[in-house]
Amino acid sequence: xxIFIVRRLVxxxxxxxxxxxxxxxISQLVPGDFLNRKALEPNVRPETIERMRSQFGLDKPVHVQxxxxxxxxxxxxxxxxxxxxxxxxxxxxxxxxxxxYLAVVSLVLLYVVSIPMGIYSAVRQYSLGDQVVSVxxxxxxxxxxFFFAQxxxxxLFLIRGFTRDTFGWNEMLFPVAGMTSSNFDRMNAWQQxxxxxxxxxxxxxxxATSGMAGFTRVLRAQMIEYLGSDFIRTAxxxxxxxxxxxxxxxxRPAIIPFVAGIGGLLPSLVGGAGLVEVVMSYPxxxxxxxxxxxxxxxxxxxxxxxxxxxxxxxxNLISDLLLAAVDPRIRYG
Amino acid sequence: xxxxxxxxxxxxxxxxxxxxxYAGEATQRVSKSQGRIVWEQFKKHKAAVVGGVVLIFxxxxxxxxxxxxxxxxxxxxxAPVAAFRPPTQVHFIDPxxxxxxxxxxxxxxxxxxxxxxxxIYVEDTSVKYPIKFFVRRPSQPYKILGIWQSDLRLFGxxxxxxxxxxxTNNLGKDVFSRVLYGGQVSLTIGIxxxxxxxxxxxxxxxxxxxxxxxxxxxxxxxxEVIAAIPGLFLLIVLxxxxxxxxxxxxxxIGLRMTSAETFLLTVIVLGFVGWGGLxxxxxxxxxxxxxxxxxxxxxxxxxxxxRILWRHLIPSTASYVIVDLTLSIxxxxxxxxxxxxxxxxxxxxxxxxxxxxxxxxTARGVSIQFVPWLLIPxxxxxxxxxxxxxxxDGLRDAFDPKKRR
Numbered sequence: 001x002x003i004f005i006v007r008r009l010v011x012x013x014x015x016x017x018x019x020x021x022x023x024x025x026i027s028q029l030v031p032g033d034f035l036n037r038k039a040l041e042p043n044v045r046p047e048t049i050e051r052m053r054s055q056f057g058l059d060k061p062v063h064v065q066x067x068x069x070x071x072x073x074x075x076x077x078x079x080x081x082x083x084x085x086x087x088x089x090x091x092x093x094x095x096x097x098x099x100x101y102l103a104v105v106s107l108v109l110l111y112v113v114s115i116p117m118g119i120y121s122a123v124r125q126y127s128l129g130d131q132v133v134s135v136x137x138x139x140x141x142x143x144x145x146f147f148f149a150q151x152x153x154x155x156l157f158l159i160r161g162f163t164r165d166t167f168g169w170n171e172m173l174f175p176v177a178g179m180t181s182s183n184f185d186r187m188n189a190w191q192q193x194x195x196x197x198x199x200x201x202x203x204x205x206x207x208a209t210s211g212m213a214g215f216t217r218v219l220r221a222q223m224i225e226y227l228g229s230d231f232i233r234t235a236x237x238x239x240x241x242x243x244x245x246x247x248x249x250x251x252r253p254a255i256i257p258f259v260a261g262i263g264g265l266l267p268s269l270v271g272g273a274g275l276v277e278v279v280m281s282y283p284x285x286x287x288x289x290x291x292x293x294x295x296x297x298x299x300x301x302x303x304x305x306x307x308x309x310x311x312x313x314x315x316n317l318i319s320d321l322l323l324a325a326v327d328p329r330i331r332y333g
Numbered sequence: 334x335x336x337x338x339x340x341x342x343x344x345x346x347x348x349x350x351x352x353x354x355y356a357g358e359a360t361q362r363v364s365k366s367q368g369r370i371v372w373e374q375f376k377k378h379k380a381a382v383v384g385g386v387v388l389i390f391x392x393x394x395x396x397x398x399x400x401x402x403x404x405x406x407x408x409x410x411x412a413p414v415a416a417f418r419p420p421t422q423v424h425f426i427d428p429x430x431x432x433x434x435x436x437x438x439x440x441x442x443x444x445x446x447x448x449x450x451x452x453i454y455v456e457d458t459s460v461k462y463p464i465k466f467f468v469r470r471p472s473q474p475y476k477i478l479g480i481w482q483s484d485l486r487l488f489g490x491x492x493x494x495x496x497x498x499x500x501t502n503n504l505g506k507d508v509f510s511r512v513l514y515g516g517q518v519s520l521t522i523g524i525x526x527x528x529x530x531x532x533x534x535x536x537x538x539x540x541x542x543x544x545x546x547x548x549x550x551x552x553x554x555x556x557e558v559i560a561a562i563p564g565l566f567l568l569i570v571l572x573x574x575x576x577x578x579x580x581x582x583x584x585x586i587g588l589r590m591t592s593a594e595t596f597l598l599t600v601i602v603l604g605f606v607g608w609g610g611l612x613x614x615x616x617x618x619x620x621x622x623x624x625x626x627x628x629x630x631x632x633x634x635x636x637x638x639x640r641i642l643w644r645h646l647i648p649s650t651a652s653y654v655i656v657d658l659t660l661s662i663x664x665x666x667x668x669x670x671x672x673x674x675x676x677x678x679x680x681x682x683x684x685x686x687x688x689x690x691x692x693x694x695t696a697r698g699v700s701i702q703f704v705p706w707l708l709i710p711x712x713x714x715x716x717x718x719x720x721x722x723x724x725x726d727g728l729r730d731a732f733d734p735k736k737r738r
Contacts, residue, residue, distance in 0.1 A: 018558035026570055031579035142719035144667050146674055147711035150694060150701060157702035274565045275671055279695065289566060290675065293573045301570060308563045 008320065012313050020073070023305045024066050027298050052082075056299075069299075073306065079299035083292075088303040092288060096307065098179055099284035102273050105200050106207040114212040115258070118219025122254075123246055125224060133216060140213025146275035149206045152176075153279075156202075175199045177281045203280050207273045215258070222254035259326045371652075374731035381727020384720035391717060395516035399475025402510035403489045403496055406685055408473055413443060415505035417704050418454055421497045423464065437463040440494040451703055462494035500706035502693040512710050515685040519673075520717060522600055522686075523666040527658050529604025534611025541612065542619025549616070556609040564606055568668060571602045572677040595680040599672060603665050611657070618650050652732035660725035663718040670714050687714045 053059055056079070057068045072079060078088035121130035153176045163169040175181070179199050180192075187195060226232060227250050235249050274286040281287070285304060292300035365373075375381060394401060409415070418441070427434040440462065441454040468489040476482050490496045499508040541552040559567070574580055575598055578590040588594050619642070621628070631641050672678040673688025681689060690710035694701055701708070 014554065015557045015561050018554055019561045022558055023562065023570075026574060029574040029577075029580045029582065031577055031581070031584075138719055138722065141722055142663070143715050144670055144674075144711065144718075146671065147691060147708070147714060150691065150708055150711070154701050154705055154708060157700075161702070275674060278675070286565070289569065293570065305562060305566055305570065308566060309561050312563055313561055 004324070005317075005321065008317055012317065016310065016313060017070075019309045020070060020306055021066065023302055023309075024062075024069065027302055028062060030296055030298055056080075069302070078303040078306070081292075081297050081300050083295050083297045083300075088299050091300055092285075092303055092307065095283060095285045095288035098282065099273060099277070099286075101179075101196065102200060102203055102207065102277070102282065102284060105197075106204040106211070106273070109204055109208040110211045110215060111258070113208070114215040115219065115255070117212070118216045119223060119246065119251060121216070122220045122223030122227065122250075130220075133220070137213040137217045140209045140211075141217075143210070144275075145206055145210055146279045148209065149203070149276045149279040152202060152206065174202045176202060179283055199282075203273065203276050203282055206276050219254060219258065222257070223250055226250040226254050256323065256327050259322050367648075370737075371728070371731045374737060375727050378727035378730055380723045381730075384723030384727070387716060388720045388724065391516060391713065391720070392520060394513060395520050396478060398510075398513035398517055399477060399483070400485060401487050402507070402513045403486055403498075404507040404510040405473035405475070406511065406514045407506065407683055408510075409501075409505040415443075415495070415497075415501055416503050417452060417699075418497050418501040418505070419704075420500045420706055421495070422456070423496070423498075424461075428458070435463050437461045438490055438494055438496050460494075462490040464488055464490055464496060499709045500704070502690070502707060503696050503699065508690065508706060508709060511685040511690055512687065512713060515687045515690055515710060516713060518596065518679055518684055518686040519666060519669060519688065519714065522596070522603070522669045522679075523662040523717075523721070525600045526603035526607065526665040526669070527662055529600055530607040530611055530661070531654075531658060533604060533608035534615055537608065538612035538615025539619065542616040545620075552612065553616070556612055559606065559609050565671075567606055568602060568672060569675065569677060571605070572599065572672050575602065576677065576680070590680065592680045592682050592684040595678070596684065599669060599678050602672075603668055606668075607661065607665065611654070614650065614654065614657070618646050621646070656725060656729040656732060659721065659728055663721040663725070666714065666718055666721070687711070 057065050060068070069079065076089075078092075080086070081088055081091045084091060117133050117136075121127075121133040124130050156173050156176055160170065160172050163171075175198060179196060181187075181195050181199075184192060184195060227245075232245060232249055235245055240249070273282075273284060276282070277284040277286045278290070285308065289301065289304050291297075292304065421438050421441075423436050423438055425433060425436055438461075439456040439458050440460065441456050444453050444455050445451070446453050466488050468486050469484050470486055470489065471484050473486075474482055474484045488496070495507075497507050497509065499512065501507055502511075537552050537556075541549040575582065576590055576595055577583070578588060582588075583590065590598075625645075628641050628645055631645055636644070669678055669686070670688030670691070673686040674692050676689075676692060678688055679686055687710045691708070691714075693699070694704065694707035699707070
């Protein structure tokens with residue numbers, strides 16, 4: 001097991017270095033050099049620009065810049081933001097944390113809803129409920145996240161309009177923008193927690209819906225395949241009750257890819273939440289990334305690319321490990 | 334299905350003649366071609382057929398967008414702007430007689446709601462403007478498939494009244510027309526991106542498989558590297574940096590990022606991010622050339638590598654590749670609408686795309702509750718993605734011998 005992990009970690013290194021090289025290469029597409037925009041600001045003196053230029057090594061050739069940046073990266077220093085003069089780590093820490101909240105909540109929602117749905121539609125194949133689930137799955141597959149978010153926001157506004165006119169109740173059912181209320185700073189810890197949770201409901205629901213579609217479909221197909229296999233017939237012949245057949249014999253092997261998927265889903269949810277965060281002005285990674293790109297704050301862009309790449313790779317490693325741990329048929333090769 | 338059928342049913346003239354030539358002998362057996370079996374299986378998949386029909390309909394509306402749309406792609410009037418006009422009400426009942434009449438609309442004038450300070454439009458019922466069919470509008474010519482120029486529009490009304498079936502956006506452009514034109518971009522980009530991905534996948538996978546060794550390692554590492562960077566961010570960063578006309582590549586080639594160039598750029602970026610999986614398949618396919626029994630048999634019979642590749646290996650995986658490509662089209666469509674939604678797709682000048690139209694709903698100072706019609710462009714995205722998925726699923730089942738019905 002230990003050797004397996006070590007070997008996988010070693011294999012990750014060249015891929016990671018390749019990814020940083022690609023990211024750095026892409027960053028060279030920024031017209032001029034990174035400080036052009038900074039130089040246009042009226043209150044920045046030319047000397048400051050020159051100092052920053054030599055500080056970041058921008059007067060050196062590309063490969064020297066890359067080596068310098070990479071050396072810093074290994075030391076855990078992602079460079080300095082051009083825009084806010086903060087270290088990049090500090091600048092991207094908060095958006096990453098916010099995105100993580102969203103990812104975890106939607107992940108839990110995803111599993112809690114899609115596993116029972118998948119089991120149900122496999123056991124009651126072709127029933128009305130199964131067909132409803134299928135339609136729902138196609139729906140989640142086909143609707144773009146950001147559009148779904150917009151539609152839900154519109155629905156909430158319509159509901160508010162209705163309740164205002166009939167009951168005089170002029171409140172939104174759920175908050176539709178941001179992560180905190182305006183009076184967040186004056187709340188105590190418990191209220192703050194509740195406030196964030198309340199703001200998470202809608203974006204988490206939207207993000208989870210698209211995942212649910214795929215999940216339910218896969219689980220259903222897996223379950224149906226196992227339910228039709230020989231060992232299930234044997235179990236039935238032995239006299240195992242329907243419950244046991246469903247949950248012990250069929251569900252266990254069918255659920256394996258889902259257990260393994262947890263590792264792969266965390267980073268993909270961080271990326272997948274992307275446009276939903278933009279629509280709902282949720283202060284997560286994607287808006288931060290777009291902001292940084294807009295202001296050509298290239299070290300922040302690179303930092304976010306590198307960190308999310310790292311997350312993705314670690315996530316894949318975790319899913320491989322989980323898969324090996326859960327599935328006895330897989331040996332640590 | 335049995336394979337003993339009257340060859341006449343297969344409809345081919347040549348087969349008929351062959352059949353007559355051997356007539357009187359044993360019952361003629363003609364086995365069906367792979368394509369025919371797949372087609373028959375596909376037809377049994379109801380949802381897939383419906384999806385296919387809807388897709389054909391959507392692509393037709395995109396081709397004939399200029400004819401179906403009452404207004405030009407960028408047409409708007411400066412005074413009055415007619416921003417955020419709600420969908421124009423089409424009247425069928427004549428208020429004077431109370432009887433059914435030919436459809437007509439009223440002109441509207443802009444007012445302010447006293448209470449909410451929102452802009453509202455009030456119908457001016459003094460003059461009726463009947464909806465006319467097959468009107469010519471020489472001021473707004475269009476081209477079908479970039480070849481046939483025309484100015485004939487399916488319907489329209491006389492100035493100064495205008496008919497906005499799905500309302501207008503912040504600049505007073507007709508959403509209905511722009512959704513039709515937007516289909517031209519959003520529906521084709523997915524298909525074009527698949528071709529780019531297929532080309533890159535064939536090229537890189539082919540190189541890796543044929544040359545092996547260092548080339549193979551290099552290309553496969555590149556595939557891994559691209560897969561390691563989160564797709565959305567890779568797309569965003571590439572699209573956003575490349576579409577700046579001052580970037581080094583654009584300056585070197587002399588691109589000015591016209592709308593056609595940004596369109597192509599989006600296609601290439603999407604294809605570039607999406608070729609990895611295909612390259613892996615192609616490479617595996619070529620490597621397996623030495624492993625498979627029938628390939629070895631063909632080789633023993635003296636077939637060349639190229640013949641083995643084209644006669645045996647490509648047909649054996651073609652079905653897989655076709656299904657894979659079909660199912661990746663909706664992903665590309667979603668990616669394009671996402672990029673356009675962020676303003677990173679085809680440029681807004683002279684182009685419309687469903688993602689760009691949804692972007693209008695997020696413009697500064699727009700509250701979606703007052704302009705719900707701006708969300709209409711999301712429906713065709715949903716439909717197109719859904720139908721491509723249905724068709725892809727249908728094709729997959731049709732190609733799968735285990736799922737034959």
